[in-house]
Amino acid sequence: MSRTHTPVVEGWFAGQGDDFRLLGTRCAACASVFFPREDGHCRNPRCPGGDLEEIPLSRRARIWSYTDSRYRPPSPYVTNPELPWEPYTLIAAELEAERIVVLGQAAPGISVADLAVGMEVEVVPGALHEDTETVWTTWHWRPTGVEA
Amino acid sequence: MTGEVAVLGAGMHPWGKWGRSFVEYGAAAARAALADAGLEWRDVGSIVGAGTVRGGYPGYVAGATFAKALGWQGARVASVYAACASGAQAVDAARAQILSGLADVVLVVGADAAPKGFFRPAGGDRPDDPDWLRFRVLGATNPTYFGLYARRRMAVHGDTVEDFAQVKVKNSTMGALNPYARYRKRVTAEEVAASAVVAEPLRLLDICATSDGGAALVLSSMEFARRRGVDRPVRIRAVSTVTPQYPNTVLDLPDIATDSAVAVQPHPDTFRASIAKAAYEEADLGPEDLSLAEVYDLSTALELQWYEDLGLCAEGEGAKLLREGATSPGGRIPVNASGGLASFGEAVPAQAIAQVCELTWQLRQQAGDRQVAGARAGITANQGLFGHGSAVVAVR
Ligand SMILES: [Zn+2]
Numbered sequence: 001m002s003r004t005h006t007p008v009v010e011g012w013f014a015g016q017g018d019d020f021r022l023l024g025t026r027c028a029a030c031a032s033v034f035f036p037r038e039d040g041h042c043r044n045p046r047c048p049g050g051d052l053e054e055i056p057l058s059r060r061a062r063i064w065s066y067t068d069s070r071y072r073p074p075s076p077y078v079t080n081p082e083l084p085w086e087p088y089t090l091i092a093a094e095l096e097a098e099r100i101v102v103l104g105q106a107a108p109g110i111s112v113a114d115l116a117v118g119m120e121v122e123v124v125p126g127a128l129h130e131d132t133e134t135v136w137t138t139w140h141w142r143p144t145g146v147e148a
Numbered sequence: 149m150t151g152e153v154a155v156l157g158a159g160m161h162p163w164g165k166w167g168r169s170f171v172e173y174g175a176a177a178a179r180a181a182l183a184d185a186g187l188e189w190r191d192v193g194s195i196v197g198a199g200t201v202r203g204g205y206p207g208y209v210a211g212a213t214f215a216k217a218l219g220w221q222g223a224r225v226a227s228v229y230a231a232c233a234s235g236a237q238a239v240d241a242a243r244a245q246i247l248s249g250l251a252d253v254v255l256v257v258g259a260d261a262a263p264k265g266f267f268r269p270a271g272g273d274r275p276d277d278p279d280w281l282r283f284r285v286l287g288a289t290n291p292t293y294f295g296l297y298a299r300r301r302m303a304v305h306g307d308t309v310e311d312f313a314q315v316k317v318k319n320s321t322m323g324a325l326n327p328y329a330r331y332r333k334r335v336t337a338e339e340v341a342a343s344a345v346v347a348e349p350l351r352l353l354d355i356c357a358t359s360d361g362g363a364a365l366v367l368s369s370m371e372f373a374r375r376r377g378v379d380r381p382v383r384i385r386a387v388s389t390v391t392p393q394y395p396n397t398v399l400d401l402p403d404i405a406t407d408s409a410v411a412v413q414p415h416p417d418t419f420r421a422s423i424a425k426a427a428y429e430e431a432d433l434g435p436e437d438l439s440l441a442e443v444y445d446l447s448t449a450l451e452l453q454w455y456e457d458l459g460l461c462a463e464g465e466g467a468k469l470l471r472e473g474a475t476s477p478g479g480r481i482p483v484n485a486s487g488g489l490a491s492f493g494e495a496v497p498a499q500a501i502a503q504v505c506e507l508t509w510q511l512r513q514q515a516g517d518r519q520v521a522g523a524r525a526g527i528t529a530n531q532g533l534f535g536h537g538s539a540v541v542a543v544r
Contacts, residue, residue: 067295
Protein backbone atom coordinates (compact mmCIF):
# COMPACT_ATOMS: atom_id res chain seq x y z
CA MET A 1 0.00 0.00 0.00
CA SER A 2 1.44 3.36 -0.94
CA ARG A 3 1.25 6.08 1.67
CA THR A 4 0.54 9.73 1.07
CA HIS A 5 3.51 12.07 1.19
CA THR A 6 2.59 15.19 3.12
CA PRO A 7 4.93 18.11 3.92
CA VAL A 8 5.32 18.64 7.66
CA VAL A 9 4.68 22.32 6.93
CA GLU A 10 2.80 23.42 3.82
CA GLY A 11 4.65 25.78 1.47
CA TRP A 12 8.16 25.62 2.95
CA PHE A 13 9.66 23.36 0.27
CA ALA A 14 8.76 21.71 -3.03
CA GLY A 15 10.14 19.58 -5.86
CA GLN A 16 11.66 16.16 -6.32
CA GLY A 17 15.25 14.95 -6.52
CA ASP A 18 17.60 17.59 -7.92
CA ASP A 19 14.72 20.07 -8.23
CA PHE A 20 13.98 20.00 -4.51
CA ARG A 21 14.18 23.50 -2.99
CA LEU A 22 13.29 25.39 0.16
CA LEU A 23 10.70 28.04 -0.62
CA GLY A 24 10.88 31.53 0.79
CA THR A 25 9.36 34.84 -0.15
CA ARG A 26 10.99 38.01 -1.46
CA CYS A 27 9.77 41.58 -1.07
CA ALA A 28 9.26 43.22 -4.46
CA ALA A 29 10.14 46.64 -2.99
CA CYS A 30 13.38 46.00 -1.07
CA ALA A 31 14.39 42.46 -2.15
CA SER A 32 14.52 41.16 1.45
CA VAL A 33 14.19 37.40 1.55
CA PHE A 34 12.22 35.54 4.20
CA PHE A 35 12.42 31.95 5.37
CA PRO A 36 10.24 30.67 6.89
CA ARG A 37 8.11 32.47 4.33
CA GLU A 38 6.58 35.81 5.27
CA ASP A 39 3.29 36.29 3.43
CA GLY A 40 1.85 39.18 5.43
CA HIS A 41 4.14 42.18 5.22
CA CYS A 42 7.84 42.83 4.63
CA ARG A 43 9.68 42.94 7.99
CA ASN A 44 12.39 45.38 6.89
CA PRO A 45 11.53 48.48 8.99
CA ARG A 46 12.97 50.82 6.34
CA CYS A 47 10.79 49.34 3.59
CA PRO A 48 7.35 50.74 2.75
CA GLY A 49 6.30 47.16 1.98
CA GLY A 50 6.03 45.44 -1.38
CA ASP A 51 4.37 42.33 -2.74
CA LEU A 52 5.86 39.17 -1.27
CA GLU A 53 6.66 36.72 -4.06
CA GLU A 54 7.46 33.06 -3.53
CA ILE A 55 11.02 32.15 -4.52
CA PRO A 56 13.08 28.97 -4.35
CA LEU A 57 16.15 29.37 -2.14
CA SER A 58 19.65 28.38 -3.23
CA ARG A 59 20.20 24.66 -3.20
CA ARG A 60 23.70 24.84 -1.79
CA ALA A 61 24.94 26.39 1.43
CA ARG A 62 27.91 26.29 3.80
CA ILE A 63 27.78 24.94 7.34
CA TRP A 64 27.54 27.78 9.88
CA SER A 65 27.48 25.30 12.75
CA TYR A 66 26.21 21.85 13.69
CA THR A 67 25.28 19.74 16.69
CA ASP A 68 23.22 16.69 17.51
CA SER A 69 20.33 15.64 19.71
CA ARG A 70 21.48 12.85 21.99
CA TYR A 71 18.23 12.76 23.92
CA ARG A 72 14.68 12.31 22.68
CA PRO A 73 13.08 15.73 22.11
CA PRO A 74 9.68 16.35 23.71
CA SER A 75 6.38 16.55 21.85
CA PRO A 76 5.35 17.96 19.39
CA TYR A 77 8.39 16.17 17.89
CA VAL A 78 7.03 12.78 16.92
CA THR A 79 8.97 9.69 17.97
CA ASN A 80 8.13 6.12 18.77
CA PRO A 81 8.72 5.73 22.52
CA GLU A 82 8.88 1.94 22.02
CA LEU A 83 12.09 2.26 20.01
CA PRO A 84 15.50 3.19 21.42
CA TRP A 85 16.41 6.78 20.70
CA GLU A 86 18.66 7.28 17.67
CA PRO A 87 20.45 10.65 17.83
CA TYR A 88 20.26 12.79 14.70
CA THR A 89 22.42 15.67 13.56
CA LEU A 90 21.32 19.29 13.15
CA ILE A 91 23.02 21.63 10.69
CA ALA A 92 22.72 25.42 10.50
CA ALA A 93 23.68 26.29 6.93
CA GLU A 94 24.43 29.72 5.49
CA LEU A 95 23.02 30.46 2.03
CA GLU A 96 25.45 32.83 0.34
CA ALA A 97 23.12 34.50 -2.15
CA GLU A 98 20.30 35.03 0.34
CA ARG A 99 22.63 35.81 3.29
CA ILE A 100 20.50 33.75 5.63
CA VAL A 101 21.23 30.84 7.98
CA VAL A 102 18.69 28.01 7.89
CA LEU A 103 18.55 25.19 10.39
CA GLY A 104 17.71 21.66 9.30
CA GLN A 105 18.26 18.06 10.21
CA ALA A 106 21.17 16.36 8.47
CA ALA A 107 20.38 13.53 6.06
CA PRO A 108 20.17 10.15 7.83
CA GLY A 109 23.54 8.57 8.53
CA ILE A 110 25.42 11.89 8.70
CA SER A 111 27.05 12.33 12.10
CA VAL A 112 28.82 15.31 13.63
CA ALA A 113 32.12 13.51 12.95
CA ASP A 114 31.45 13.88 9.21
CA LEU A 115 31.04 17.66 9.40
CA ALA A 116 33.04 20.86 9.70
CA VAL A 117 32.10 24.53 9.82
CA GLY A 118 32.38 25.94 6.29
CA MET A 119 31.71 22.60 4.55
CA GLU A 120 29.37 22.74 1.54
CA VAL A 121 25.95 21.12 1.93
CA GLU A 122 22.90 20.84 -0.29
CA VAL A 123 19.24 20.66 0.53
CA VAL A 124 17.61 17.30 -0.17
CA PRO A 125 14.14 15.88 0.42
CA GLY A 126 13.74 13.77 3.53
CA ALA A 127 11.20 12.02 5.73
CA LEU A 128 10.57 13.33 9.26
CA HIS A 129 8.45 10.41 10.44
CA GLU A 130 5.91 7.96 9.10
CA ASP A 131 2.62 6.56 10.29
CA THR A 132 0.28 4.01 8.75
CA GLU A 133 -1.18 6.39 6.15
CA THR A 134 1.35 9.18 5.78
CA VAL A 135 5.02 9.89 5.23
CA TRP A 136 5.63 13.35 6.68
CA THR A 137 8.23 14.99 4.46
CA THR A 138 10.82 17.62 5.34
CA TRP A 139 14.16 19.03 4.15
CA HIS A 140 17.58 17.70 5.05
CA TRP A 141 21.06 19.15 4.68
CA ARG A 142 23.59 16.77 3.17
CA PRO A 143 27.28 17.35 2.47
CA THR A 144 27.79 17.69 -1.29
CA GLY A 145 29.38 14.71 -2.93
CA VAL A 146 27.62 12.29 -0.56
CA GLU A 147 25.14 10.04 -2.35
CA ALA A 148 21.88 9.09 -0.69
CA MET B 149 20.66 60.18 31.86
CA THR B 150 17.60 58.46 33.32
CA GLY B 151 16.96 58.93 37.03
CA GLU B 152 18.04 56.34 39.56
CA VAL B 153 15.96 54.20 41.88
CA ALA B 154 17.11 52.75 45.19
CA VAL B 155 17.27 49.05 46.03
CA LEU B 156 16.04 48.93 49.63
CA GLY B 157 15.71 45.19 49.93
CA ALA B 158 16.68 41.94 48.25
CA GLY B 159 15.46 38.47 49.12
CA MET B 160 15.48 34.97 47.71
CA HIS B 161 14.05 31.54 48.35
CA PRO B 162 16.79 28.93 47.82
CA TRP B 163 16.87 27.32 44.37
CA GLY B 164 16.24 23.59 44.20
CA LYS B 165 13.67 21.02 43.19
CA TRP B 166 11.32 21.46 46.11
CA GLY B 167 8.13 20.25 44.49
CA ARG B 168 5.96 23.01 45.89
CA SER B 169 4.02 25.88 44.30
CA PHE B 170 5.80 28.84 42.74
CA VAL B 171 3.59 31.06 44.93
CA GLU B 172 5.28 29.79 48.05
CA TYR B 173 8.78 30.54 46.71
CA GLY B 174 7.74 34.01 45.55
CA ALA B 175 6.04 34.92 48.81
CA ALA B 176 9.02 33.71 50.84
CA ALA B 177 11.40 35.77 48.69
CA ALA B 178 9.10 38.80 48.99
CA ARG B 179 8.99 38.55 52.79
CA ALA B 180 12.78 38.26 52.87
CA ALA B 181 13.17 41.35 50.67
CA LEU B 182 10.70 43.34 52.80
CA ALA B 183 12.53 42.33 55.99
CA ASP B 184 15.84 43.32 54.36
CA ALA B 185 14.31 46.72 53.54
CA GLY B 186 12.85 47.09 57.03
CA LEU B 187 9.40 47.68 55.52
CA GLU B 188 5.98 46.17 56.09
CA TRP B 189 4.09 44.75 53.11
CA ARG B 190 1.19 47.11 53.91
CA ASP B 191 3.56 50.05 53.31
CA VAL B 192 4.14 48.98 49.70
CA GLY B 193 2.08 50.86 47.13
CA SER B 194 2.71 48.66 44.14
CA ILE B 195 3.66 45.08 43.29
CA VAL B 196 5.05 43.82 39.99
CA GLY B 197 5.05 40.07 39.38
CA ALA B 198 7.20 38.31 36.79
CA GLY B 199 5.11 35.46 35.48
CA THR B 200 5.62 31.77 35.11
CA VAL B 201 3.85 29.76 32.42
CA ARG B 202 3.97 26.71 34.55
CA GLY B 203 1.91 27.86 37.51
CA GLY B 204 -1.38 26.62 36.10
CA TYR B 205 -2.11 29.80 34.17
CA PRO B 206 0.22 31.76 31.92
CA GLY B 207 2.20 34.45 33.71
CA TYR B 208 -0.23 37.30 33.49
CA VAL B 209 -1.77 36.48 36.82
CA ALA B 210 1.49 36.42 38.81
CA GLY B 211 1.44 39.89 40.42
CA ALA B 212 -1.94 39.51 42.03
CA THR B 213 -1.15 35.91 43.01
CA PHE B 214 1.80 37.12 45.08
CA ALA B 215 -0.26 40.03 46.50
CA LYS B 216 -2.92 37.58 47.65
CA ALA B 217 -0.34 35.28 49.23
CA LEU B 218 1.13 38.22 51.15
CA GLY B 219 -2.38 39.38 52.11
CA TRP B 220 -4.60 41.67 50.03
CA GLN B 221 -3.85 45.27 50.93
CA GLY B 222 -5.01 47.08 47.80
CA ALA B 223 -1.59 47.73 46.20
CA ARG B 224 -1.41 48.66 42.53
CA VAL B 225 -0.50 45.54 40.51
CA ALA B 226 1.31 44.78 37.26
CA SER B 227 2.29 41.42 35.81
CA VAL B 228 4.83 40.84 33.08
CA TYR B 229 5.93 37.86 31.08
CA ALA B 230 8.96 37.86 28.78
CA ALA B 231 10.43 34.39 29.32
CA CYS B 232 14.00 34.68 30.66
CA ALA B 233 13.76 38.47 30.51
CA SER B 234 10.63 38.61 32.71
CA GLY B 235 12.60 39.70 35.77
CA ALA B 236 14.24 42.63 34.01
CA GLN B 237 10.87 43.63 32.59
CA ALA B 238 9.46 43.60 36.11
CA VAL B 239 12.32 45.75 37.42
CA ASP B 240 11.82 48.11 34.48
CA ALA B 241 8.07 48.41 35.12
CA ALA B 242 8.70 49.11 38.81
CA ARG B 243 11.35 51.70 37.96
CA ALA B 244 9.02 53.46 35.51
CA GLN B 245 6.32 53.72 38.19
CA ILE B 246 8.81 55.17 40.68
CA LEU B 247 10.42 57.63 38.27
CA SER B 248 7.04 58.84 37.05
CA GLY B 249 5.82 59.36 40.61
CA LEU B 250 3.11 56.70 40.45
CA ALA B 251 4.61 54.82 43.39
CA ASP B 252 7.22 55.45 46.11
CA VAL B 253 7.92 51.81 46.90
CA VAL B 254 7.46 48.83 44.61
CA LEU B 255 7.86 45.15 45.39
CA VAL B 256 9.19 43.09 42.47
CA VAL B 257 8.70 39.32 42.67
CA GLY B 258 9.48 36.39 40.38
CA ALA B 259 9.21 32.69 41.12
CA ASP B 260 9.01 29.41 39.27
CA ALA B 261 8.36 25.74 39.81
CA ALA B 262 10.08 24.08 36.88
CA PRO B 263 9.14 20.78 35.27
CA LYS B 264 11.65 17.99 34.81
CA GLY B 265 13.54 17.66 31.54
CA PHE B 266 13.62 19.87 28.46
CA PHE B 267 11.55 23.01 28.28
CA ARG B 268 8.81 22.41 25.77
CA PRO B 269 6.30 24.64 24.05
CA ALA B 270 2.73 25.03 25.28
CA GLY B 271 0.38 22.27 24.09
CA GLY B 272 -1.88 22.06 21.08
CA ASP B 273 -1.27 22.30 17.33
CA ARG B 274 0.14 25.73 16.66
CA PRO B 275 1.86 25.85 13.24
CA ASP B 276 1.96 29.69 13.39
CA ASP B 277 4.19 29.61 16.48
CA PRO B 278 7.94 29.45 15.76
CA ASP B 279 8.52 27.86 19.17
CA TRP B 280 6.09 25.03 18.35
CA LEU B 281 7.53 24.64 14.85
CA ARG B 282 11.14 24.17 15.91
CA PHE B 283 10.10 21.24 18.08
CA ARG B 284 7.65 19.79 15.56
CA VAL B 285 9.86 20.10 12.48
CA LEU B 286 13.38 19.79 13.88
CA GLY B 287 13.13 18.52 17.46
CA ALA B 288 15.42 21.44 18.22
CA THR B 289 15.55 21.65 22.02
CA ASN B 290 17.23 24.57 23.79
CA PRO B 291 20.48 22.60 24.31
CA THR B 292 20.81 22.01 20.55
CA TYR B 293 20.97 25.79 20.02
CA PHE B 294 23.61 25.99 22.76
CA GLY B 295 25.49 23.22 20.96
CA LEU B 296 25.40 25.18 17.70
CA TYR B 297 26.81 28.31 19.39
CA ALA B 298 29.52 26.29 21.14
CA ARG B 299 30.64 24.55 17.94
CA ARG B 300 30.64 27.87 16.09
CA ARG B 301 32.92 29.38 18.76
CA MET B 302 35.28 26.42 18.49
CA ALA B 303 35.51 26.83 14.72
CA VAL B 304 35.76 30.62 14.59
CA HIS B 305 37.60 31.51 17.81
CA GLY B 306 39.46 28.32 18.67
CA ASP B 307 37.65 27.73 21.97
CA THR B 308 38.01 24.18 23.28
CA VAL B 309 35.73 21.91 25.27
CA GLU B 310 38.32 22.25 28.06
CA ASP B 311 37.65 26.01 28.09
CA PHE B 312 33.93 25.35 28.39
CA ALA B 313 34.53 22.95 31.28
CA GLN B 314 36.58 25.60 33.08
CA VAL B 315 33.54 27.90 33.11
CA LYS B 316 31.68 25.21 35.03
CA VAL B 317 34.62 24.70 37.38
CA LYS B 318 34.77 28.44 38.09
CA ASN B 319 31.03 28.88 38.59
CA SER B 320 30.66 25.81 40.78
CA THR B 321 33.47 27.13 42.98
CA MET B 322 31.50 30.32 43.58
CA GLY B 323 28.15 28.54 43.82
CA ALA B 324 29.55 26.32 46.59
CA LEU B 325 29.74 29.50 48.68
CA ASN B 326 26.19 30.68 47.98
CA PRO B 327 23.47 29.50 50.40
CA TYR B 328 20.76 30.19 47.77
CA ALA B 329 22.37 28.03 45.06
CA ARG B 330 20.93 24.61 44.22
CA TYR B 331 24.27 22.95 43.42
CA ARG B 332 26.79 23.61 46.16
CA LYS B 333 29.45 21.12 45.26
CA ARG B 334 32.62 22.06 43.42
CA VAL B 335 32.86 20.38 40.03
CA THR B 336 36.13 19.33 38.39
CA ALA B 337 37.02 19.46 34.70
CA GLU B 338 37.21 15.65 34.78
CA GLU B 339 33.62 15.45 36.03
CA VAL B 340 32.44 17.71 33.21
CA ALA B 341 34.32 15.59 30.66
CA ALA B 342 32.82 12.42 32.10
CA SER B 343 29.22 13.65 31.92
CA ALA B 344 27.00 12.56 29.03
CA VAL B 345 26.97 14.49 25.74
CA VAL B 346 23.60 16.24 25.37
CA ALA B 347 24.13 18.31 22.22
CA GLU B 348 27.60 17.88 20.80
CA PRO B 349 30.06 19.42 21.82
CA LEU B 350 28.22 20.18 25.08
CA ARG B 351 27.81 17.77 27.95
CA LEU B 352 25.29 17.59 30.76
CA LEU B 353 27.50 19.65 33.09
CA ASP B 354 27.93 22.36 30.41
CA ILE B 355 24.20 23.02 30.34
CA CYS B 356 22.12 24.63 33.06
CA ALA B 357 19.29 22.70 34.68
CA THR B 358 15.78 23.97 35.37
CA SER B 359 14.98 24.78 38.98
CA ASP B 360 12.42 25.96 41.48
CA GLY B 361 13.21 29.29 43.10
CA GLY B 362 12.03 32.76 43.98
CA ALA B 363 13.61 36.20 44.10
CA ALA B 364 12.33 39.63 45.10
CA LEU B 365 13.46 43.24 45.32
CA VAL B 366 12.06 46.26 47.13
CA LEU B 367 12.69 49.34 45.00
CA SER B 368 11.99 52.93 45.96
CA SER B 369 12.54 56.50 44.92
CA MET B 370 15.84 58.07 46.02
CA GLU B 371 13.80 60.55 48.04
CA PHE B 372 11.96 57.76 49.88
CA ALA B 373 15.28 56.08 50.68
CA ARG B 374 16.64 59.33 52.10
CA ARG B 375 13.53 59.81 54.25
CA ARG B 376 14.08 56.28 55.57
CA GLY B 377 17.61 57.26 56.54
CA VAL B 378 19.31 55.08 53.92
CA ASP B 379 22.27 57.25 52.99
CA ARG B 380 24.00 55.17 50.38
CA PRO B 381 21.54 52.71 48.89
CA VAL B 382 22.43 50.49 45.98
CA ARG B 383 21.01 52.34 42.97
CA ILE B 384 19.68 50.94 39.74
CA ARG B 385 21.15 53.16 37.11
CA ALA B 386 20.05 51.47 33.90
CA VAL B 387 17.63 48.83 32.67
CA SER B 388 18.08 47.74 29.08
CA THR B 389 15.07 46.13 27.44
CA VAL B 390 15.98 46.62 23.77
CA THR B 391 14.86 44.44 20.86
CA PRO B 392 17.06 43.33 17.94
CA GLN B 393 17.79 45.41 14.84
CA TYR B 394 16.69 44.07 11.45
CA PRO B 395 18.30 41.98 10.09
CA ASN B 396 19.04 39.85 13.15
CA THR B 397 21.81 37.64 11.77
CA VAL B 398 22.59 35.42 14.76
CA LEU B 399 20.48 32.27 14.76
CA ASP B 400 18.48 32.54 17.92
CA LEU B 401 16.02 30.55 19.98
CA PRO B 402 13.36 29.68 18.91
CA ASP B 403 13.93 30.55 15.23
CA ILE B 404 14.56 28.09 12.42
CA ALA B 405 16.42 30.71 10.37
CA THR B 406 18.05 34.11 10.75
CA ASP B 407 16.81 37.22 9.03
CA SER B 408 18.30 37.61 5.56
CA ALA B 409 20.97 40.29 5.24
CA VAL B 410 20.66 40.45 1.46
CA ALA B 411 18.82 43.79 1.31
CA VAL B 412 19.96 45.55 4.49
CA GLN B 413 23.49 45.63 5.92
CA PRO B 414 23.42 44.17 9.46
CA HIS B 415 24.03 46.54 12.37
CA PRO B 416 27.65 46.26 13.54
CA ASP B 417 26.45 45.20 17.03
CA THR B 418 24.79 41.82 17.42
CA PHE B 419 21.59 41.74 19.45
CA ARG B 420 23.37 40.62 22.61
CA ALA B 421 26.01 43.34 22.24
CA SER B 422 23.28 45.94 21.72
CA ILE B 423 21.62 44.91 25.00
CA ALA B 424 24.82 45.78 26.89
CA LYS B 425 25.49 48.92 24.87
CA ALA B 426 22.05 50.35 25.69
CA ALA B 427 22.65 49.63 29.39
CA TYR B 428 26.07 51.32 29.34
CA GLU B 429 24.72 54.37 27.54
CA GLU B 430 21.87 54.79 29.99
CA ALA B 431 24.15 54.28 33.00
CA ASP B 432 26.81 56.58 31.53
CA LEU B 433 29.56 54.07 32.24
CA GLY B 434 31.43 51.39 30.35
CA PRO B 435 32.78 47.89 30.85
CA GLU B 436 36.01 49.33 32.29
CA ASP B 437 34.00 50.76 35.22
CA LEU B 438 32.50 47.43 36.27
CA SER B 439 33.49 45.48 39.39
CA LEU B 440 31.50 42.38 38.47
CA ALA B 441 28.97 40.94 36.02
CA GLU B 442 26.19 38.39 36.35
CA VAL B 443 25.48 36.82 32.97
CA TYR B 444 23.08 34.18 31.74
CA ASP B 445 25.24 31.06 31.45
CA LEU B 446 22.58 28.82 29.97
CA SER B 447 25.63 26.95 28.76
CA THR B 448 29.30 27.26 29.64
CA ALA B 449 30.13 28.36 26.09
CA LEU B 450 27.46 31.06 26.21
CA GLU B 451 29.15 32.64 29.23
CA LEU B 452 32.26 33.20 27.09
CA GLN B 453 30.08 34.80 24.41
CA TRP B 454 28.71 37.22 27.00
CA TYR B 455 32.24 38.35 27.95
CA GLU B 456 32.60 39.61 24.40
CA ASP B 457 29.08 40.98 24.09
CA LEU B 458 29.52 42.94 27.34
CA GLY B 459 32.82 44.35 26.04
CA LEU B 460 34.85 42.75 28.85
CA CYS B 461 37.25 41.68 26.10
CA ALA B 462 37.49 41.86 22.32
CA GLU B 463 35.52 39.54 20.06
CA GLY B 464 36.99 36.05 20.06
CA GLU B 465 38.96 36.59 23.26
CA GLY B 466 36.42 35.25 25.76
CA ALA B 467 38.29 32.02 26.37
CA LYS B 468 41.56 33.94 26.77
CA LEU B 469 39.93 36.17 29.41
CA LEU B 470 38.78 33.06 31.26
CA ARG B 471 42.19 31.35 31.01
CA GLU B 472 43.86 34.48 32.41
CA GLY B 473 41.62 34.24 35.47
CA ALA B 474 40.17 37.72 34.90
CA THR B 475 36.61 36.49 35.44
CA SER B 476 37.44 34.31 38.48
CA PRO B 477 37.26 35.43 42.13
CA GLY B 478 40.04 37.94 42.70
CA GLY B 479 40.31 38.63 38.96
CA ARG B 480 39.85 41.95 37.17
CA ILE B 481 36.14 41.41 36.52
CA PRO B 482 34.61 38.40 38.30
CA VAL B 483 31.69 36.97 36.33
CA ASN B 484 28.90 35.06 38.03
CA ALA B 485 30.17 35.51 41.56
CA SER B 486 26.78 34.06 42.57
CA GLY B 487 27.69 30.77 40.92
CA GLY B 488 25.56 31.61 37.90
CA LEU B 489 22.98 29.40 36.28
CA ALA B 490 25.56 26.62 36.47
CA SER B 491 25.00 26.55 40.24
CA PHE B 492 21.37 27.64 40.33
CA GLY B 493 19.65 26.06 37.36
CA GLU B 494 17.17 28.34 35.70
CA ALA B 495 14.00 29.43 37.49
CA VAL B 496 12.89 31.50 34.53
CA PRO B 497 10.95 34.50 35.90
CA ALA B 498 13.05 34.67 39.08
CA GLN B 499 16.47 34.46 37.46
CA ALA B 500 16.96 38.03 36.23
CA ILE B 501 15.74 39.29 39.63
CA ALA B 502 18.15 36.94 41.39
CA GLN B 503 20.97 38.44 39.32
CA VAL B 504 20.09 41.88 40.71
CA CYS B 505 19.89 40.45 44.27
CA GLU B 506 23.49 39.27 43.86
CA LEU B 507 24.61 42.71 42.63
CA THR B 508 22.85 44.28 45.60
CA TRP B 509 24.61 42.08 48.16
CA GLN B 510 27.96 42.49 46.42
CA LEU B 511 27.65 46.29 46.24
CA ARG B 512 26.71 46.39 49.94
CA GLN B 513 29.75 44.20 50.75
CA GLN B 514 27.37 41.60 52.22
CA ALA B 515 28.24 38.67 49.93
CA GLY B 516 30.21 36.76 52.54
CA ASP B 517 32.84 34.35 51.26
CA ARG B 518 32.11 35.20 47.63
CA GLN B 519 32.48 38.97 48.12
CA VAL B 520 34.15 40.82 45.23
CA ALA B 521 36.49 43.20 47.06
CA GLY B 522 35.50 46.84 46.79
CA ALA B 523 32.60 46.23 44.37
CA ARG B 524 31.23 49.57 43.13
CA ALA B 525 29.34 48.82 39.93
CA GLY B 526 27.87 45.72 38.33
CA ILE B 527 25.86 44.62 35.33
CA THR B 528 23.45 41.76 34.78
CA ALA B 529 22.70 40.45 31.31
CA ASN B 530 20.37 38.01 29.70
CA GLN B 531 18.11 37.55 26.76
CA GLY B 532 14.47 36.47 26.70
CA LEU B 533 12.90 34.25 24.06
CA PHE B 534 11.63 35.98 20.89
CA GLY B 535 13.95 39.02 21.24
CA HIS B 536 13.62 40.47 24.73
CA GLY B 537 16.82 42.23 25.78
CA SER B 538 17.54 42.30 29.49
CA ALA B 539 20.34 44.02 31.39
CA VAL B 540 20.50 45.96 34.65
CA VAL B 541 23.31 48.24 35.86
CA ALA B 542 23.55 48.83 39.61
CA VAL B 543 26.02 51.05 41.44
CA ARG B 544 26.76 52.19 44.95
ZN1 LIG C 1 10.56 45.12 1.76
